[in-house]
Amino acid sequence: MAGGLLISLYIYDELSYDKMFPDAEQIYRLNADIKFGGAENKVAVVPAPMADVLVNDFPQVEATTRFRTIGSTLLKKSGTIRNVKLTGTTYADPSFLDFFGIDLLLGDKATVLKDPNMVVLTKSAAEKFFSIDEAVGQTLIFDSGDTFTVSAVIDDLPRNSLLSDYTLFIAMAGYADAKIPNWGTHNYNTFVKLSPLSESADFEEGLPYIVDTYVLTWAQTVFPGMTKEQFDASGNYIRYSTIPLTDIHLHSHRKGEMNANNSIQNIYILSFIALFLIVLASVNFMNLSTAGSLKRAKEVGIRKTLGSNRSTLIGQFLTESGLISFASLLAALGLTLLLMPYFNDLSNKQLSIPFLEPYFWLTIIVATVILGLLSGSYPAFFLSRFAPIKVLSGSGSSAVGGGKLRNGLVVFQFAISVFLIVATLVVYGQLQFIQQKDLGYKKEQVLILNDVYALGAKSNLLKKKITELPQVSNATLSAYFPTPSSRSDNSFFEEGISDQEKALSMQTWDVDHDYVSTFNLDIIAGRDFDYKRSADSSAMLINEATLKVLGISAEEVLGKRFSSNMLETDHEYYTVIGVINDFHFESLRESITPLSLVIGKNPGSLAIKLNAGDFPQAIAQIEATWTQLAPALPFNYYFMDASFNDTYQSDQRLGRLFVIFTVLSILVACLGLFGLAAFNAEKRTKEIGIRKVMGASVGQISFKLSIDFLKLVGLAVLISLPLGWYAMNKWLEDFSYKIEISWWVLALAAFLAVGIALATISYQSIKAALTNPVNSLRSE
Template sequence: MFRNYFKTAWRNLIKNKINSAINITGLAIGLACFLLIALYVADEMSYDHFYPNKERIYRVNSDLRFGGENMRMAQTSDMMGPLLKKDYPQVEQYTRIYTNDGSRLIKRGDDYINEEEVASVDSTFFDVFQLPVISGDIRHALDAPNTVVLTATAAEKYFGNKDALGKSIQVKYGASVRPFKITAIVKDIPANSHFHFDFFFSMKNVDYNWGAVTSHNFYTYLLLKKGTDYKAFEKNFPDYIKKHVVPYASKYMSINSIEEFEGAGNKISYSLMPLTDIHLHSDRTSEISPGGNIQYIYIFSAVALFILIIACINFMNLTTARSAVRAREVGIRKVLGTERRQLVLQFLLESVLMVVLALALAVVIDFFAINAFNNLAAKQLKIASLLSPRFIIILVLLPVVVGIFSGSYPAFFLSGFKPIEVLKGKLRMGVKSGSFRNVLVVFQFATSIILIIATIVIYRQLHYIQTKNIGFTKDQVLVVKNTGSLNSNAEAFKNEVLKLPGVKMGTFSGYLPVSDAFRGDNTYSTEAVMTSENGFSMQNWNVDYDYISTLGMQIIKGRDFSRDYGEDSTGIIVNEAAAKFLGTNDPVGKSVYTSDIDGNVEKYHVIGVVKNFNYESLRSSIGPLCLLLKPSPYTASFKINASDVSGLISRIKSIWGKLAPGMPFSYRFLDDAFNDMYKAESRAGTIAMLFSALAIFIACLGLFGLAMFVVEQRTKEIGIRKVLGASNTGIMQLLSKDFIKLVFIAFVIAAPAGWFVMNRWLQDFAYRTNITWWTFALAGGSALMIALFTVSFQSVKAAVANPVKSLRIE
């Protein structure tokens, strides 16, 4: 019996070639999109799941508010891990990661390579993060100073096929070179990890003011004992604060209790974040590497589901639209004794067979599209992942689930025909007779309009980001990195570059107003004795005399640093946000106080106010910041105005080679660094646009097929109308108006839904564009034009047809 069903199903597919091609193409594209997004989502959801103890590893996050400035950090103090392990038996082990030293210059042959994937870690790091070991005693690999653990890739890079264990790498520290012994080699960290290091240096080499309980510069991870509820463990943090933080803070500020501190509107709290949540759920500043966004997972998952549903709706619409063709078959089979359940099974098997063919085509499409999608999404997805156990299950279930879902309505619809009415020709078809089919078309276009709205809003927000006045000049600013390796030749390098044609001015700093640059903050007060009421936290950046002018910032009160004023060594320039904290519109001449690492009070006086500039992503509001005149020759920035940029860079590189032989020359443009902060949004916008176009294309396939069958069913009516004098334009309007009504209804549904979804998305940005009325008008107009264009082909064909031929059909 089943063999006969399949033979019949195959014959129907071959017989109705156009209908089958439209159905299979739409389903294939929908399934291809579904599988691609499923691979993407599965990869995003798999981050850090490869660690054996993943369910017991947690990172400590810090939430601070001091003087009204909120800080949500992924770092804690250097003492938090050791103190928690000492005080609380639930902590099996801790480890810390320190990255503030930045990249390292490592010697290979006669030259140095700038390695950025480096970190200093505790000797306990590999107890918590159990990476596969290739060689060496990993448990004690970093017990001693001047030791390092390498990944397999790093070992091969510096030693080729030779065994690197026990050998040393030469690392540049200022003007000196220090050897680090390789004590172990581990396998490369998988791509789906929230950190990617190739060099793990011993924490014992970090030059740091150890014991500063209120300084937050270390990523701290805890390995909790089995059975420990991390939410219950978090209740210990208030006790930790009272026991350790308050006594330490009282050394440099007047504070008697945490209640007094919080009573002044301040806050300090800690929480645990599961390791596997960090990539998608963390919204903390200064993450080790840029994370994902769970919102995009929800959005892309919904898009994948909707595209698949749109493809299924096409099948439903086209199958029920062709019901007149199959009606006689159903009537005759019923007269001959075929039961309804047999007909339902027949039609469902036809549906499943079509989905199987579409799925095979979808896999072929993904095979050719995977590389382009990887470039677009910045991923390393492999089509072979579809052969993993969980995807094999999906591939087996998809034809059944999709086949039954898309084929159930047509199956019950077709099998429900009454044989007497069918055989007498009383069956009425068309757009107006298919209420449920109209609902499905409305759903298709409502979804398409929402996707169009989403794409427009995302691109408007990106344009807003790129064109907003951010308070500094990011265009034509060349940033030369790692100028600290120039040592005493740093100033000579700057002066030589400034002599080149096309270079207007230059500055040295360790701080730039882009999120991947180094950051530093400190606590300040308006009086010599810091209290909960007069203290506040503020970014402090060390700059030189030319920083503000080179980056095009604007002094709105007071003055810039000047070589004509000797007292500028104790002067600071604050931004407008900091001026508000000082409680005056004109803080010039006011004094602020802070403490050095030894607790000695330092006094600074405000000499100027710089207009607020965005130094983080526009997701964050501008916080208090001050500029200090202190040497910081780590990065050189040059304002250029050259027609031959590549030639200028070549000449700068030549100067570098003379002053720093063997040192790598690395540069980038500030606007590129700025745009990198919004790569995730840019990728999301491009992906949204791509899948919106595919969703619309699939919907149009269905609409094209539906229009084709509607025209077929009204052939006689059109012929009579033309004989009675109807114009071609009138015929086209007659056939198009029903579809226009459906698009209008879809727009009424989609507009508020699109506004709600995208308004929620924009809330993540402190600075955002508005959703204007023309966004909806453009989305609705686009959907209408697409629908009319799709239907017009069949409408024109019907309108220009010879009415004699149309009437001769009967």
């Protein structure tokens, strides 16, 4: 019950996401499915002008709001030198406060974010700069040098909401891109609130109107003469859809999400584990109650002889099981309190038992009553039907029966256990595969130094000084690294081609000349960037995935020129000088997509390749160099392999939860099997004594006592292995790169189940076989 309670609190928290906002059931987010330039993208963002169109053209829409996430920001209080880094920065429409029902701690909602250069801070963010009471009206200087005024302070946003990571909201009025009617770029998380009488399905049916009326009209300015029929015939498409706000956390896994989401599959898995735990415990109770019925048979016979009717006996036995359930509940609550800090650390939550919530007590009391009735029902009806004349005349076990049910329940228990063993082995195997897979680049011993862009012209000097340190082998400046982050595609066109069906969609990363060598990327064809060639400022490296879309070889692509500035009359062309190997720059759930590297002027961060040795000393030297050049900026760094692992944190947490609760489930099943083995040995005491007198060895008797149970475990294995194989193959479908479930995984699961069962049974079997036959046969 403690395990079930912990999992239930976790699931309740996951299902509660974003339900705290007023009118949450009327709020939807716009999504876009886009196929263009050979790439198919599912994104959680739409064009900037979408919000206004929805309000003006759709009568069902009551309100809209937009966010344009920009990551982290360096800023300082006016009159100070030291910068502070705030994560979770976004541009926001002023309507977002009323839209989500967010109250102000300080400020005037009528003027918040109305003008450019206004910001809203959360309480914890504001406290890093000022006293809360004095925050409104204060000015902050951003890393760009722009000055912003604090217009309001809000409370920290709920952890179980899509806004939980955000601490700084900047007025959208100051963001020029938000005012441009560009339907070709998708960068804005856009939410709509529908009127109470509106149906989301009716609203969604009207969304193709936006594509036909606005998107294609805009596209015709880029591709003059293009018709809707030509666009459709090319196989390209743009489809807009909606998702309820309360479904985003568990049902949305798109590019451009505002927060890291979980998966409803994980909730289903944990729900089944919690249910299995409770069911296994109930099965134990039923099994041991019916197995122990021989000891209570005479009690039932005497009670019936003295006038007790069957309903009275059923009431007695159900009351006993109910009392046991409530005693277990009290123990489970204490155990849950004890384990909660460890569980929170494991699950990355801040859960607590809601003792003051009436619904919590109502739920667990009702659940405990139901559990007591279900687990005690069969034993109650089974025991109450004994015929007094049979049980009092000494018919013994033949009057008791129930063996077939007990056998069935043992099969059920171990089928669940074997299923969980298979699931645990597959999850563990996939996580190991992720850790060990060749990613196409070297992530080990690479330290990423953040916020280098804030140094401006000094960024190259910083790189030079750090590269001279003895433990640094190489370094590269870039805004993009091969770990998952927020990125977008650009549409490229080969020189001389402007037809939309010939577009090439790929990401473009600004890098420097040392990028390829720092990450040990392989040049498949052509050459790397060269400092000595000034023309490389307009050169481009592409990956192998780009070749597949173009349908040409690595040698054929060299020298071809591509441009993405189709809206400008003077196109900037990049010449392909080399092809690099495919490397994984997204999660292994995603396939490798087209990518290009160009020499850029946006340094972003510095990746530093360290030699093996004393890392703390190397970091100290790097920090000293940083402090020398940027004394007002915070020193922030991380190791790339740690960032890679963070990508799979939810999977790793799921794996750990799997292991823990699988072990617990197996333990519960083994407790029941241990009790049944003890009962079986006691029931066959005289048989064992006679066999020993007749010359049977300890091994023969132990085998005889164990084989019946092992047959049941074997049947459970045969039932559960196909189910486990099917279920885990469905789970692996989420990964583009995954393991195959080999036969040995299923064999290992079967071996473990049989081994655990044999170890559980053998103690009682050997103990019974070693009993002196004189003691077994001398008394009735």
